[in-house]
Structure formats: C-alpha cells, structure tokens
Amino acid sequence: MINESLAATSDTLFSIAVGLYSLAVVAFCAELAFGGRTAPARQLVAAGGGPVEQPVAPAGGADDEPARARRWGMVAMALTALGAVVQAGVLLTRGLATGRLPWGNMYEFGTAVVLVAVVVYLVLAVRTPSLRHIGIFVLAPVVLSMVGIGLFLYASAGPLVAALRSAWLAVHVTTAILGFGIFFVSGIASVMYLVRSRYEAKVAAGEQPMSRIVHRLPGAAALDRTAHRTAVFGFPIWTFAVIAGAIWAESAWGRFWGWDPKETWAFIAWVVYAAYLHARTTAGWRGRPSAWINVVGLGVMVFNLLYVNMVSTGLHSYGGLN
Amino acid sequence: MTTTVERPAAAPPPPSGPSSARRAGSTLLRWWRSLTAMRTALVLLFLLALAAVPGSLLPQRSLSQSQVTGYFADHPDLAPVLDRLYLFDVFSSPWFAAIYLLLFISLIGCVVPRAVEHARAVFAAPPPAPRHLHRLPDHASVDSGLPGAATLDVVEEELRVRRFRVVRREGRYGPELSAEKGFLKETGNVVFHLALLALLLGLAGGKLWGYEGSILVTEGDRFCNTFQQYDNHSSGALVDAGDMAPLCVTLDDFKAEYEENLTAASFTADIQYGLAGSASRDTTIGVNSPLRFDGDRVYVTGHGYAPVFSVTFPNGDSFTDISAPFLPAETQTMSSEGALKLPDVPGSDEQLALQGLFAPTGSVQGGVLTSVDPRPLDPQVAVFVYEGYLGLDSGLPQNVYSLDQTQIDRGNLTRVGQANLSVGESTTLADGTVITFSGVRQFAAMQVSHDPGQVWVLVSAIAILVGLLGMLLLRRERVFARTTAGPGGAGTVLVVGALTRGSADTAPRFTALTDDVAAALARRARTEENPRT
Numbered sequence A: 001m002i003n004e005s006l007a008a009t010s011d012t013l014f015s016i017a018v019g020l021y022s023l024a025v026v027a028f029c030a031e032l033a034f035g036g037r038t039a040p041a042r043q044l045v046a047a048g049g050g051p052v053e054q055p056v057a058p059a060g061g062a063d064d065e066p067a068r069a070r071r072w073g074m075v076a077m078a079l080t081a082l083g084a085v086v087q088a089g090v091l092l093t094r095g096l097a098t099g100r101l102p103w104g105n106m107y108e109f110g111t112a113v114v115l116v117a118v119v120v121y122l123v124l125a126v127r128t129p130s131l132r133h134i135g136i137f138v139l140a141p142v143v144l145s146m147v148g149i150g151l152f153l154y155a156s157a158g159p160l161v162a163a164l165r166s167a168w169l170a171v172h173v174t175t176a177i178l179g180f181g182i183f184f185v186s187g188i189a190s191v192m193y194l195v196r197s198r199y200e201a202k203v204a205a206g207e208q209p210m211s212r213i214v215h216r217l218p219g220a221a222a223l224d225r226t227a228h229r230t231a232v233f234g235f236p237i238w239t240f241a242v243i244a245g246a247i248w249a250e251s252a253w254g255r256f257w258g259w260d261p262k263e264t265w266a267f268i269a270w271v272v273y274a275a276y277l278h279a280r281t282t283a284g285w286r287g288r289p290s291a292w293i294n295v296v297g298l299g300v301m302v303f304n305l306l307y308v309n310m311v312s313t314g315l316h317s318y319g320g321l322n
Numbered sequence B: 001m002t003t004t005v006e007r008p009a010a011a012p013p014p015p016s017g018p019s020s021a022r023r024a025g026s027t028l029l030r031w032w033r034s035l036t037a038m039r040t041a042l043v044l045l046f047l048l049a050l051a052a053v054p055g056s057l058l059p060q061r062s063l064s065q066s067q068v069t070g071y072f073a074d075h076p077d078l079a080p081v082l083d084r085l086y087l088f089d090v091f092s093s094p095w096f097a098a099i100y101l102l103l104f105i106s107l108i109g110c111v112v113p114r115a116v117e118h119a120r121a122v123f124a125a126p127p128p129a130p131r132h133l134h135r136l137p138d139h140a141s142v143d144s145g146l147p148g149a150a151t152l153d154v155v156e157e158e159l160r161v162r163r164f165r166v167v168r169r170e171g172r173y174g175p176e177l178s179a180e181k182g183f184l185k186e187t188g189n190v191v192f193h194l195a196l197l198a199l200l201l202g203l204a205g206g207k208l209w210g211y212e213g214s215i216l217v218t219e220g221d222r223f224c225n226t227f228q229q230y231d232n233h234s235s236g237a238l239v240d241a242g243d244m245a246p247l248c249v250t251l252d253d254f255k256a257e258y259e260e261n262l263t264a265a266s267f268t269a270d271i272q273y274g275l276a277g278s279a280s281r282d283t284t285i286g287v288n289s290p291l292r293f294d295g296d297r298v299y300v301t302g303h304g305y306a307p308v309f310s311v312t313f314p315n316g317d318s319f320t321d322i323s324a325p326f327l328p329a330e331t332q333t334m335s336s337e338g339a340l341k342l343p344d345v346p347g348s349d350e351q352l353a354l355q356g357l358f359a360p361t362g363s364v365q366g367g368v369l370t371s372v373d374p375r376p377l378d379p380q381v382a383v384f385v386y387e388g389y390l391g392l393d394s395g396l397p398q399n400v401y402s403l404d405q406t407q408i409d410r411g412n413l414t415r416v417g418q419a420n421l422s423v424g425e426s427t428t429l430a431d432g433t434v435i436t437f438s439g440v441r442q443f444a445a446m447q448v449s450h451d452p453g454q455v456w457v458l459v460s461a462i463a464i465l466v467g468l469l470g471m472l473l474l475r476r477e478r479v480f481a482r483t484t485a486g487p488g489g490a491g492t493v494l495v496v497g498a499l500t501r502g503s504a505d506t507a508p509r510f511t512a513l514t515d516d517v518a519a520a521l522a523r524r525a526r527t528e529e530n531p532r533t
Helices: A002-033 A040-047 A067-098 A106-127 A131-151 A168-205 A212-216 A220-252 A261-279 A288-310 B001-010 B017-035 B039-055 B065-074 B078-086 B094-123 B150-163 B183-207 B403-408 B456-475 B507-529
Strands: B138-144 B165-171 B174-181 B211-218 B220-223 B231-237 B247-258 B264-275 B281-286 B291-293 B297-312 B318-323 B327-330 B335-342 B351-359 B364-367 B368-371 B379-389 B412-424 B426-428 B434-450 B476-485 B493-503
Touching: A002 A131, A002 A212, A067 A106, A067 A131, A067 B327, A067 B434, A106 A131, A106 A220, A106 A288, A106 B211, A131 A168, A168 A212, A168 A288, A212 B150, A220 A261, A220 A288, A220 B456, A261 A288, A261 B039, B017 B094, B039 B094, B065 B078, B094 B183, B094 B426, B138 B403, B138 B507, B150 B165, B150 B174, B150 B291, B150 B412, B150 B476, B150 B507, B183 B456, B183 B476, B211 B220, B211 B247, B211 B297, B220 B476, B231 B368, B231 B426, B247 B297, B264 B291, B264 B434, B297 B327, B297 B351, B318 B335, B318 B434, B364 B412, B368 B379, B379 B434, B412 B426, B412 B434
Parallel strands: none
Antiparallel strands: B138 B493, B165 B174, B174 B476, B211 B231, B211 B434, B220 B247, B247 B264, B264 B281, B291 B297, B297 B318, B297 B434, B327 B335, B335 B351, B351 B379, B364 B368, B379 B412, B426 B434, B476 B493
C-alpha cells in the first residue's frame, strides 16, 4: 500500500526545504548587514518633511538601499521560493506514497500550514516589494516551526484512519490549513507593526533609535494594512473551515457541534478574529490594541494545534503521535 | 428586562412624577446605548472567548461523565468548588448564557437600526455633495472646455458605465452630482449579523426539541426508538416521548476492516430499519455515513465483541448461546472487559456470573491473557466465575458491564473458578456446572439523534458566510462632482471627490476614473468644436 521509496523521498525533501529556508534566513541577514549604516539618518531627515499620508520614515524601499543589499535580498527571495517548491514536493510525494491527501496527521498538517504561510509571504512580497523586508521575521519562525514539526510531530507515511476517509477531509482540512497559514503571516505582520509603530513613535518624539533592522521594515501603516488585509482574506476561509467541520461532524460524530476541545478553540479563534476585525474600526481600539488582538488570535491558533492535539483528549485525535 | 423594574427604585427621591420617569427613561436609554455600542460588543466578544476556555481545559459532563468523576476523585477539595461555578457544565451554565444573551441583545441593538437605515438608504437618493470636495480622501480637479451641465453629463455617463446610481442637483455651491454604488457591502453586513441571530435561534430550537439515545446492539438484536430501550439518552425540555418516530433497527452484521498495519480502515453495519408495524428495508451504515430517515439519524459510533457462552447446570438444564458485550479497554488491540450475569440459575438459589477479559487474538504469557490483534483471529477469554448474590434487585443502579464490587467485598459473591478458554473449550466448576466458550459475536454502539434545528442552523451558517464575503470583499463607493466657472470666467473647472469604504488602494481606481473623465471631456470638446457635417 505505502510506496516506501516515495515516502523516503518525501522525508529527504523535508530536510532540503529546512536547509533552503535556513539559507534564506542567512541571506536575509546578509541583506540587513549590507544595508548601510548611513541610511537611517538620511531617511529621518527626509521623513521630517514627508507627505502627510506617511508622516514618518517611509518604507526602507528599493530606492535607498545599496545594490549589494538588494542583491542579497533577491537571493533570499529566490531561496525562499525554491524552499516553497521543495516543501510542496514534500507533500506531493507523501500524497503519492500513501495514495491520499497529504494532511492526515499533525506532521502533514503543520507542513502544509507552513507552506501556505511561505506562499502568502511570497505573494505579498512580489506584489508589494517593500514587504520583502519582513522576510527574516517570517522565515525565522518558519524554520523554527519546520524544525519543531520534524522533531516532535513526525509521523511516518501511513494510511488514514477510518474516521478521516471522507470527502470532507479535502474541504474541511484544506480550508483550515489555508486559514491557519494566512493568519500566520497576518499575526507576524501585526507583531512587526507593534515593533515598528513604537520605533516611529520614538522617531516622532525626536529620539534616534539606532535599530537598523526596524528601520528597514515597511512603515507601520503599511504593516497594519497588510495584517488587516490578510486577516480579512483569512477570516471567511476560517469561517468556512469551521462550518465544513460542523457539517462533517454531523455525519461522523452524530452532532454538528458538541464543544469538543478542538471545536471550542476553533470557536475561540473565530471570536478573536471577529473581535480583531471589529476593533480595527472602533475608536480607541485602532492601531496597537487591535494589533495585539491579532497576535492573540495567532496564539490561539497555535494553541489549538499543539495543546488540543497533544494534551487534551477529544474527538480530533488524529495527530498520529500516540 | 429586570433593569426596568429596579432602576426607578434605585433613583433618588423624585421631586415630581414625570421628571423621575424621564430620568429613569434617559438612564435606560444611556444603558441601552452603551450596551449596543461597538466597544461593549467587543468586550462581550472577548468575554465569550474567555468563557469558552475552561470548557476545553476542564472535563465536561456533556462530553464525558467519567472524566468528571475522575476529576472529582483526583481533586476532592477543588472539584466541588468548581462544580458550584458550573465549570463542568460551562456551555450550559447561566454565566455563559448571560454573556451570549447580552452579546445578542447588543447585536440586535446594533444591527436592527443599521438594517432600517440601510433599507432607507437603498431607496433614497445619494446624499448631496459635501461643500469641500478637496477634503475627501480621493479628489482631483479637471479643466473642461465644456459648459457646466455638459461637463457633468460626461461625468454622469462615465459613472453610469461603472454602474453607479447618479443624481444631479443644483446645489448651493454650484451644479453638482452625487453617485454611489456598493450597497451589497452593507447588505452583506446586515445579513451576516441577522444570520448570526438566526443561527442562535436554530441552535436553541434544536436543543429544546432534539434528543439523542445510544445503545449497544449485538449482531442479530433489534432496538426501537424509545427512551426505555436506550442505555443512555438525553432530550430537550420540549420533547414529547410520544412524538418520537417509532423507528426500529436490527443489526444483521457488523464488519471492521483493517489495513496491513492494523489501522482501522472501515466499520460498516448491515441493518434493517423501518417504522414499527411496517416493512423494513436493508441498508449499510458506517463511519461518516449514517442513516437519515424521517428526521432521525442513526449512527455507528463504536464497536466491540460479545463472547458467547453455553452453561450446562448439574441438573441437566442448560443455557446456550448467551452473550454480553465486553467493552473495549484498548482500541489498538480490542482487548475488552465485561461480565455475564445469570440471575436465574435452574435448580439453585445461588446466582452465577462471569467476569473477565476477552482478546480477539489471544496470546497467553505466564498465565496472563493479552490481545495482539484487533481482528478475531484467535478469540480467547480469561474469566473468573462467581457464585452468590449479584445485588441486581438491591434497588441501587448497577453497571451492566461489570460485577458490583461491593457484593464481592462483602462476601456475597465468591469466586468459584477461573479459566482461560479458546473457542470450544470448557471449564467445569466444583458443583459440576460446565461453562463453554462457544464463539463470538460483534456488537455496534449505535446512536439515534434528532435535531430539528440543524437545517435551520446550516442555512444560517451559509447566510453568515455569504454575508461575510459580501461585507469583506465588496466596497461601497461614493463619488461627488461639482462644476465652477474657470479662473476669469473662461471654461469650467470640474472638481471630483470620492469616498470608499472597504478598500485600501483606492487611488489607482480614482485616477482611472478621472483620467477617463478627462479623456471623454477632451473628446467631447473636440467634436463640439468640429461638428461633423
């Protein structure tokens, strides 16, 4: 049943993907290192008289960066893209080896979520080049997640348990993966926003924070917008995933909703993201408070994956770790 | 509602009737406003998320009564305190209900005025242009060689092509134009929030009129949809037992299939079903494919083995083909535990019982039976035989699947034998009773569910999603334009401003609009200068 050589190929590709992402992190570091020390000071002067829409330090975009830094940035992007292709290969070979959709346990689910996050980042960086500079903050958690998934969540290629043999696997789990991957990038953008907005507040107060990394980040407004737009994109997908899960639960477990721990945390995540979308249009909650809600949302998603599968007992016990 | 009663009493002594009523009214209005404010809704959303947390971290009665019992045993001091706070019944607790009811009142207060407003806006003309168009987020001025009215004609045409609703007015500051489109965005918002309310109603209705019963059925056995027959059942407050569909189900055959690595591949049950008194039909149900019949659903939620015994008594009487379900203690190997109780022993006042272990594929090492495979390849039992008083008529409820330990501890039940048996093997007790392990049957854990609200909930959920998509992906745009005489009275200056909700990058679209308008104006001006003959 299981094609062992394809399964072994999948595991090798996983290691290669981790390697490529690690190299991408190094390249992003090199980009920062060659970013030039004079840039911040020059930028700040320019920022003082900037247009009203972007009061402080516009994104450390392509115009002011040294060619060497730019080249390293491109190398990093290429490595990231290559890593994503290889990681897609991990899932493809797993799927071929087992003859089923490659998201039947936590190892496969986690790998797919990270892949979606990387692809979302790539799409954002291609569409809005200044967002490339959050690369190291996306890729570093990606590498950490991949290492964690490989070390602690690994499950060898095997058939699906009976309960997962349903067409709803393709619908429910796929959308859950998409939603999670998108929220992953959204949460990171909000963290970056929190860092950057403090930096901009300091700059506005006349201080000279000498953090080159933060200086090279896109402007706070752009980060906030990115976080919001990705969350807006992810929220209906997550809503659909929860509804599809309920429909599946109705035919698999005898009820569409039963406050199983996984259901409860999916609901909590939904409420937190709903609160985030409301907060961004509510006076007194815009900006940093709403960004914190988004960060909490990502925390809930991670908790739902790890704690609920590994510690609590519930019906969603398909992790493949026991 | 209680606030209406309490508030006047809490108010300071009224100087006169009408003013105190007015004050109470204004206090209520203030409360209502703050309850329906977005800020309150946000706080309530957080409270709801927070309130759900203990429901996933502590064992819940609705999910597993035995885990709650275990928690009480492990934390004898803490558990009663938690129980008083409803922390083992979080999702049916009054404080959880309080939060979501407040949230839904807040939601009603928010969405109903909004829906009314929106309905009015759909039928009303777009609002007049603001005085200072250049203060709008997107704005531009275009010089036009045409007179004011003709210039606005061109703008109107461009906007109508873009499917805007356009209205022209002779405003205080000159001839002006207002246009808008994207009502579906706000419609989506209203639909989303109303559908949330509908979903809650469907959920509540399903809880009130729904029921659920579960039963273990051994191959060859039959059960009907009545609460008396179920091992466990729960039902809503408004369920009338007489209205339950008289559905009867017979389990003919149960099959469990496994992959090479013993991963469960499928569980299927061949059943006959039908309403009592009418012909029955055959079907196969299994994991992910329940039977849906007349508003009821029949599920297979688990399975196990029921070893079959024959007992021949010293007086020659015998029971053949008696079995009891043994509950799986371990799902990997289907090693199972259970008891067979014989309260009526022919020719004796003593009752008889077997209790022990069943292994579908047995392996005996050092006299201890374990199971090595979930499939019934070599079924074996390891049983203790007890004789005495089972305590079935003591009035206390007893677990069907095990003997009452207190009867054993009191010496009412004494062990009279033990044996490891393969199929066909027997053991003989001291009094001459022969117990034969004659075979094995499978049982299925079946569940019948009835939830009249679930279609309503599904429709609401789809409406939520559709509303959400409309709300998040569409944009509402308003465009205003006004013409004024050019500097020195020569030509016309067209000022255009736009206000967009639901989109970040409005500039490119606005630029495209004004470019098109400018090009159309230039074209029109040319044709009017050189009219064709």
